Amino acid sequence: MFLISMIIWATALLAAVMTVWALTWAIKRGEFRNLRKGAASIFDAGEPIGRQTDYFPSARKGSR
Amino acid sequence: MTQVPEGPAESRLEQISRILIDDSSRVPVLIWFTSSVVWLLLGSLAAMISSLKLHNPDFLGGIEWLTFGRIRPVHLDIVFFGWSSMAAVGALLWLQARLCHVRLPWPLLLSGLAIVWNVGVVVGSVAVLAGHGSSIEYLEFPAYCAPFFAVPALGVLAANIKMYLTKNSEHTYVSQWYLLAATVWLPVLYVTAMLCTYFGLVQGVSQAITNWWFGHNALGLWVTPIAVATAYYLIPKVTGRPVHSYHLSLLGFWTLAIFYNWAGTHHLTGGPLPAWTITVGVVGSMMMFIPVITVAINHHMTMRGVFHMLKTSPTLRFTVFGSVMYTVASFQGSLEALRSHQEITHFTQYTIGHAHLGLYGFFSMIMFGAMYYIFPRVTNNEWSSARLIKVHFWGSAIGVLSYGIGLCWAGWWQGVMMNDPSIPFLQTVEYVKPYLILRSVSGMGMTIAHIAFAISVWRILSRHHFVMSGPTLFTTQRPAWKEFVNEQNEREEMAQ
Numbered sequence: 001m002f003l004i005s006m007i008i009w010a011t012a013l014l015a016a017v018m019t020v021w022a023l024t025w026a027i028k029r030g031e032f033r034n035l036r037k038g039a040a041s042i043f044d045a046g047e048p049i050g051r052q053t054d055y056f057p058s059a060r061k062g063s064r
Numbered sequence: 065m066t067q068v069p070e071g072p073a074e075s076r077l078e079q080i081s082r083i084l085i086d087d088s089s090r091v092p093v094l095i096w097f098t099s100s101v102v103w104l105l106l107g108s109l110a111a112m113i114s115s116l117k118l119h120n121p122d123f124l125g126g127i128e129w130l131t132f133g134r135i136r137p138v139h140l141d142i143v144f145f146g147w148s149s150m151a152a153v154g155a156l157l158w159l160q161a162r163l164c165h166v167r168l169p170w171p172l173l174l175s176g177l178a179i180v181w182n183v184g185v186v187v188g189s190v191a192v193l194a195g196h197g198s199s200i201e202y203l204e205f206p207a208y209c210a211p212f213f214a215v216p217a218l219g220v221l222a223a224n225i226k227m228y229l230t231k232n233s234e235h236t237y238v239s240q241w242y243l244l245a246a247t248v249w250l251p252v253l254y255v256t257a258m259l260c261t262y263f264g265l266v267q268g269v270s271q272a273i274t275n276w277w278f279g280h281n282a283l284g285l286w287v288t289p290i291a292v293a294t295a296y297y298l299i300p301k302v303t304g305r306p307v308h309s310y311h312l313s314l315l316g317f318w319t320l321a322i323f324y325n326w327a328g329t330h331h332l333t334g335g336p337l338p339a340w341t342i343t344v345g346v347v348g349s350m351m352m353f354i355p356v357i358t359v360a361i362n363h364h365m366t367m368r369g370v371f372h373m374l375k376t377s378p379t380l381r382f383t384v385f386g387s388v389m390y391t392v393a394s395f396q397g398s399l400e401a402l403r404s405h406q407e408i409t410h411f412t413q414y415t416i417g418h419a420h421l422g423l424y425g426f427f428s429m430i431m432f433g434a435m436y437y438i439f440p441r442v443t444n445n446e447w448s449s450a451r452l453i454k455v456h457f458w459g460s461a462i463g464v465l466s467y468g469i470g471l472c473w474a475g476w477w478q479g480v481m482m483n484d485p486s487i488p489f490l491q492t493v494e495y496v497k498p499y500l501i502l503r504s505v506s507g508m509g510m511t512i513a514h515i516a517f518a519i520s521v522w523r524i525l526s527r528h529h530f531v532m533s534g535p536t537l538f539t540t541q542r543p544a545w546k547e548f549v550n551e552q553n554e555r556e557e558m559a560q
Contacts, residue, residue: 004259004263004265005265007259008256008259008260008265011252011255011256012252012256015248015252018248019321023318026236031235031236032314035310035311035314036306036310037235038235038236038237038238038310039300039306039307039310039313040306041233041234041235041237042163042237042297042300042301042306043300043301043304043306044078045078046076046078046079046082047078047079047082047301047304048304049304049305049306050304050305051304052302052303052304052373052376052377053301053302053304054302054377054378054379054380054436054437055376055377056376056377056378056447056450056453057446057447057448057449057450057453058450
């Protein structure tokens with residue numbers, strides 16, 4: 001019982017420390033700088049900004 | 065006949081990279097997704113039996129393993145562990161691989177873990193039907209089922225971390241924060257709750273607190289972040305427009321991480337708990353307005369001016385519906401935490417209405433949207449029928465709205481009547497009965513929608529109506545791409 005209790009408290013403490021560490025690490029790494037570029041990071045030359053990438057099966061020519 | 069995608073070499077290489085990443089996730093993602101769809105059908109069956117029993121108590125009354133006290137928890141657990149969690153893991157693996165620009169690691173292991181998870185749901189459901197379940201909501205499966213979920217959850221966490229540590233992308237996109245956090249939170253929540261509950265660490269009132277700490281956070285810190293992450297990827301990706309305010313999206317993530325964990329005790333308002341524990345839950349719930357408003361502003365503003373795309377994109381239709389329902393259900397949930405509100409709605413149908421607006425209207429609809437986007441890209445096949453998709457959407461949307469609005473309305477007035485000592489209790493039961501019938505009819509609509517979806521999934525997997533260059537696949541014609549990759553490799557070798 002005591003061991004389980006200690007494991008739970010240690011896990012909770014570890015989770016809290018990890019959260020603070022992750023936030024600090026992200027700030028130092030510059031994750032919160034140049035957010036405009038970050039927002040566009042899911043686009044590329046193959047699927048650029050401005051191109052719709054999903055349609056109903058019958059919405060484009062050549063499909064059923 | 066397939067063609068090499070047009071455009072400059074850089075564009076083609078990026079497209080090839082994307083398709084190779086999608087390829088790498090095919091087997092595990094399809095196993096997690098397909099399993100979830102099977103559980104969705106079984107969960108719907110259990111839901112219909114439970115719902116019919118509420119206004120027709122003699123329905124299947126002679127079969128003890130189908131009594132309400134067993135079939136209703138089976139519905140809940142199948143929907144949470146079978147449908148929601150398995151769909152969430154499938155979406156998570158595919159999304160994280162794409163966002164990290166790396167191939168999915170350990171596909172065989174992740175496929176095996178999906179099978180282990182399935183065994184857990186089967187064993188747990190049979191145990192509950194046999195009368196071996198506990199009365200602790202969301203933790204009804206017996207303790208011996210825990211390894212079937214804890215081990216795969218740790219495996220998914222390890223794969224997620226590996227992808228992040230080996231990523232080829234410079235930036236951590238907002239969805240990745242949610243995905244990483246969700247995979248860390250689930251094992252902590254589940255293992256802690258199971259140890260506390262089943263090893264006698266907490267009992268009585270403390271056990272109820274643990275129960276709702278887990279129950280609320282399982283929704284808010286496991287399935288919610290994955291659905292929000294999915295919406296943050298799919299809405300910009302499908303519309304071709306970056307997120308309206310990236311600042312707000314990050315604020316939304318960190319405020320959810322800080323505040324959600326505290327909200328669970330509002331489920332116990334009016335119970336024999338120290339008042340401060342309830343107050344903590346109420347405050348945590350109120351603070352949730354911040355992340356919810358950030359997501360609402362972002363998703364709405366990203367869609368502004370392109371709402372017409374809802375007509376042409378199934379993914380967008382489901383995802384935007386789910387996103388709107390996130391705002392509605394979260395606002396409702398925060399207000400529901402207030403003591404003055406609970407005085408009326410606690411122990412009424414209102415709570416059930418709210419729960420379905422959240423887990424179905426928000427989460428499930430976004431997962432459907434994700435599946436409509438991901439299935440064609442991992443199977444390299446096209447959806448067979450727009451009509452089936454539309455039946456799915458309208459059955460689900462009308463079903464959940466009539467279900468949620470009907471039960472919330474009924475529950476509110478049920479609560480008002482129950483608070484009036486001059487009204488006999490039986491009168492409140494009679495008042496609610498037509499709404500319980502509406503619940504069954506709405507559930508039937510959703511079940512029909514699920515059957516339509518399952519047919520679509522079966523067809524795309526079985527290559528019925530095999531189409532390799534359909535509307536969602538116009539950038540992913542595989543065989544020609546592989547030739548292109550080989551050509552590129554040969555050129556590089558010759559250049560060296």
